[in-house]
Amino acid sequence: IRAKQRDYAFKGTDSAFVELSGFHFFGCTFRFDNSSNCLVEYCNLLYPSYARGVPNAEEKGRKKPCPGTMMVGKENTIRSCSFAHCPNYGVVLQGEKNVIENCIVHDVNWTGTLHYTAVRLGSKKGVEEPRNVARNNTLYNVGNTILSCSGPFSVVEYNHVHHGGLISADVSLIYTSMPSANGMEFRYNWVHDSLSPNHSLGIRGDDKTRGMRVHHNVLWNVGADGIVAKGGMNRVYNNTGLANGGSDIMFCSGPERDKWWQEHVKAYQEQNRDSLLVNNCAPAIVSSRRPIQPPLPGDSTHNFTKGDPKLVDPDHFDFRPRADSPLVDAGRAVGDVTAGFVGKSPDIGAYEFGGEHWLPGHRNGIWATRGENGYQFCLNLPILEPVEVRMQGDTKGFVFTPENWRKPQPLPVGARSGAVVFETKEWGPTPPVDLAAVKGLADARAQFARPDLASARTVDSSPKFDYEHAYTRDPVAFPLFRAYATKQAPAIDGEVGDAEWPGWSPERALPLVSLAKLSAELPPAAEGYVLFDKEYLYVAAKITAKGDKLLRRGGTWGPNGTGGFELAVATDVRRRLGPAFVLHAYPSGKLESMTDGGAKPAAAQAFAKAVTYAARILDDQTWTCELRIPFKILGVDRSDMRHLRFNLGLRRNGAPGGPWFAAVKTGGTNYDLAGGGVLQLDPRVAAETPNLLTNGRFENEDPAPWHLATNGKEPSPENTAQRVQLGRRGDWCVQLQADDKEAMKKRVFKWITPMPEAVVAPGTYCLSYEVRVVGRRLVPGDKSGSFN
Structure with missing residues (x-):
């Protein structure tokens, strides 16, 4: 049994040029305040912090302290670290020109509050252009929002962000809002599986967002809208959206709402009239949630919204266009963002045919040291599934598992001297590692070429779509x-x-x-x-x-x-x-x-x-x-x-x-x-198929063999279920009505007749029937209910 003894293992204030490297934290974390040029790398933190309260539930002025991992100041970096099982927030970077890169943050926020995110990039008072950066991180399994960002000209790039909103109602996997989003870029990210049952969003520029740039992202399995852009002066281009529940992109139109906390920002009368929406592969692009869609605002052209985009293998996360894809050369140039395109014109979507096959998320690596018995090595970061690492040229290597990934293993170099290359089947090779330089306290680290995507494989994260049917809602609410x-x-x-x-x-x-x-x-x-x-x-x-x-x-x-x-x-x-x-x-x-x-x-x-x-x-x-x-x-x-x-x-x-x-x-x-x-x-x-089951004897005065059945043990109130001649053609139908709503709640009424002999199993049949609501008072005004 191990127990927590302290909140912080390292705590620095007004620090500069401090480096923490290679530590394993359990039940504690680090914090730097008003610090600059500090570096934390190759550290792994398990249960680093604990929430002593829930911010949303605490009275003003009586909030409990909430220790956690923070880096506050200027030009600080957190690199190649892991943060696992944080009941409150994962990592907070606040200030200017701070960087978090190549990190894993998962199983964060056990209360569902918006206050706790896996990564939060924030500014400080008086800093006009924070320019904080989150890149090449894997962030997943979070109770609410996964990454929140405020502060102009910050960058969120090459991150693998998925499975958020695990215990919340209104969630965005990546969130920003207000004019503090000016110049902010969300680019080259995979964002998927937003799991809140009520209001799940992918990348969200919320109320009065100004100047946000969203490009070269892939979004899928988001419950409501993949990308939401409110406000104005936004740029949304070269994104790919698949199998999102409400829309792939909501490019909001109409007047902005003035809410009490943001009335100091002048509202647009027509949102996104000065915005750009181009080169997106997004079958569902909308401008509002109204049944009849207003036209898309701003410059909205060259978006692919019809049919199969013909991607290489989206089921296995290859979202590049095929050679015969309608996305190829179908876009338009957008400043320097589409520069270097292949072909006659830029492609539509997040990938260019024949261009870079970029992949998001963290890249693991090896750590080589010299022990008593010679060279030894282990991995830099935790893993979720076994992986075999071998030296290039060898046919057999060593298998690391989620249990032994950080335990040094003997490195059988034999007669080799000088540089060696490590490789795995999925991650590819590392740069050459000079073993001759590994002696005494000197070590060597090298990163693999490709990211570890195992977090998306431990659950079924493949896009849940069918091009023929995915983008049309089930119209059960209408006649x-x-x-x-x-x-x-x-x-x-x-x-x-x-x-x-x-x-x-x-x-x-x-x-x-x-x-x-x-x-x-x-x-x-x-x-x-x-x-x-x-x-x-x-x-x-x-x-x-x-x-x-x-x-x-x-x-x-x-x-x-x-x-x-x-x-x-x-x-x-x-x-x-x-x-x-x-x-x-x-x-x-x-x-x-x-x-x-x-x-x-x-x-x-x-x-x-x-x-x-x-x-x-x-x-x-x-x-x-x-x-x-x-x-x-x-x-x-x-x-x-x-x-x-x-x-x-x-x-x-x-x-x-x-x-x-x-x-x-x-x-x-x-x-x-x-x-x-x-x-x-x-x-x-x-049309040529015959009706196998018609109203038949139901239209007669004596409808037998039709008969009424109910699951109620007690007699039904009089006239609850009647056979009346009130169909739309004056034909017979079953009418259900009662003043006693409890009697209706407890019963299921069924009119039953034998199936005709022509109905043989197995087989495919179409059954049509009509239900008409005559009165509107199905349930009290303050209650919810259903009518099937």
């Missing part, structure tokens, strides 16, 4: 409709025939019901049906005109118009809702394309020209229509579409319950697709 795949394109002539529109049935069609009232007295005014193939979306409608005269020429919209059919469609790809294209279609064959849904006039006009439309009047009361819409006119690659945002509407000025009918009640206009429906485009569900 869902299904478009059915077809191999036979219907002729667009206005005549809706069964052969051309296979599978049209009440279970598959979209009823357009009154937005004023839903009742059996107001049946649907129309029915729509949607098909698709690789190139086109096909929409047909059967319409009852009641109250409106059907004109064979022209047609007008509005309260005094002739009425007509309305279609609204928008793309919803990589979490960005595009403008809604709105069409007004009349029984005469007239078609109008509107700009009301946000489409620009030129785009709306091009949309109308691309759409093929035909209508047919059947009698004084009914008419049909057909539309063919090319996917390419929507401006999004078809391979990126899993679904569209969609609604169908009808205007009948003379109809009871009118004038508005729609497939989805949006709460606003029919073309307000932020609240509209989701049209699923699944090629596996073909």
